[in-house]
Amino acid sequence: MTLLKRLFLIALFFIVIGAGVLGYGYYYLSQPFGSAHQNEALVFEFPKGKHARYVIEEITEYYSLDKSVLNNTQLSYGFSRLLGGVSHLRAGVYEIKPTHNWFDVWRKLANGDELQFSVTLVEGHTLEQWLLKLNEATYLTGNAKAAADTLRAELGASYDSLEGLLLPETYTYRAYSSAESILRDAYESMQRTLAEVWSERSDDCPVDSPYELLVLASIIEKETGIAGERSLVASVFANRLAIGMRLQSDPTTIYGVENFDGNLTRAHLREKTAYNTYRINGLPPTPIAMPSRASLEAAANPDESPYYYFVADDTGGHVFSKTLEEHNKAVRRYQLNKE
Structure with missing residues (x-):
């Protein structure tokens, strides 16, 4: 066997091995984490400065992946680095469902596809009731009463209160949005609606x-x-x-x-x-x-x-x-x- 042929066979061997590893890695990363009937979705926060390993550890622990086919965090990280794209992940609060896989996770975090929270502000309720609701809302920051006072002050002497000036509907927001941002959205929505109806x-x-x-x-x-x-x-x-x-x-x-x-x-x-x-x-x-x-x-x-x-x-x-x-x-x- 000539040297050239031997080198070709060695190269072919490594190509086949590499393709097999990549194929298994793709299969490994594409497996869902769990059954939708057995597990609730994981809501977790990915803070600034944290590494992709942090994500792997959170998901592995929550879905008990060490007891399933995906049983090695080092393997998860290695394949994810190779195939999943774990750089430039955005901090935020994310929802990972049992039907998701590692590709879904890295895509979410790379795109900043954060979980959207919502608060429904009901028609017929008073401003006081709304402020209590906002103060109880998940992942919403700031004191709603102080935010309402700030907004009313900006509106000047025209209004003694924000009562009636906010449009009832469901407002969505990302984690750590402010109560003031919801109040401003509600005020602007009411202004548009009021102008339309008045006309x-x-x-x-x-x-x-x-x-x-x-x-x-x-x-x-x-x-x-x-x-x-x-x-x-x-x-x-x-x-x-x-x-x-x-x-x-x-x-x-x-x-x-x-x-x-x-x-x-x-x-x-x-x-x-x-x-x-x-x-x-x-x-x-x-x-x-x-x-x-x-x-x-x-x-x-x-x-x-x-x-x-x-x-x-x-x-x-x-x-x-x-x-x-x-x-x-x-x-x-x-x-x-x-x-």
């Missing part, structure tokens, strides 16, 4: 400014949770405002009661506060909750109706009345349980 208001819209629309929409939001009733409730308030009749809304009165315990009394209704619409004319000075787009649209486009009264019935909806006499009968039937 599409009907001639029957009973208020004179976008802010008054927020106030009225917040009352509608608190009065009914039934989508099909919003425009009819809006019509009652529009009819009352048109003739200078007081709104007489329990939710506004409750908003003005300090430390309300859930029991609205006659004394509350007699007390003159800025929010007691049994005692004041027109709208209260600010919204009383965060209104949804649906309530804004109802306030901007109320139904045409002959109604000036409504009372809750026993189905979760309301009975609407044209006259006080009809209304009193409905109250006796549905609130006082008298026919």
Whole structure:
């Protein structure tokens, strides 16, 4: 055998061995970590300054890979360096599912494909309730009350409070985002929504400014949770405002009661506060909750109706009345349980 042929065979041998190693490495890195029915996803933080070995150790321990076919962290690291691309990994909080493999992991960390968290800010809730929710949100930083104060101060003297100025919806964020960033997103979303709804208001819209629309929409939001009733409730308030009749809304009165315990009394209704619409004319000075787009649209486009009264019935909806006499009968039937 000539020297040239011998060298060729040696080279071919190493090529075959190398291809086999690469093939096994690809197979090794492409195996899922576990069964989706046996394990929950791993949520872990990859801090700045940490090495790829840290990732391997976290995942190996969580999915008990030392008890499965993937039983060697050194092998995992070696193959990952060779085939997986473990350089330039981005710090962050990531979710690794049982169906993922090492290729998925390195791709996620290289792209910064962090886990997205979310917080749902509910329509009809008050600013105070929202701030409590934000302070409890996972991986959200900063004090929500301080953030709200900062944002309100930036808005100047136009608003005494952020009440009603934030759009209810689900907001997504990355780990260690600030509560202030969520509040700013909610404020900007409401500004866009309010401008759109205001531009599409009907001639029957009973208020004179976008802010008054927020106030009225917040009352509608608190009065009914039934989508099909919003425009009819809006019509009652529009009819009352048109003739200078007081709104007489329990939710506004409750908003003005300090430390309300859930029991609205006659004394509350007699007390003159800025929010007691049994005692004041027109709208209260600010919204009383965060209104949804649906309530804004109802306030901007109320139904045409002959109604000036409504009372809750026993189905979760309301009975609407044209006259006080009809209304009193409905109250006796549905609130006082008298026919």
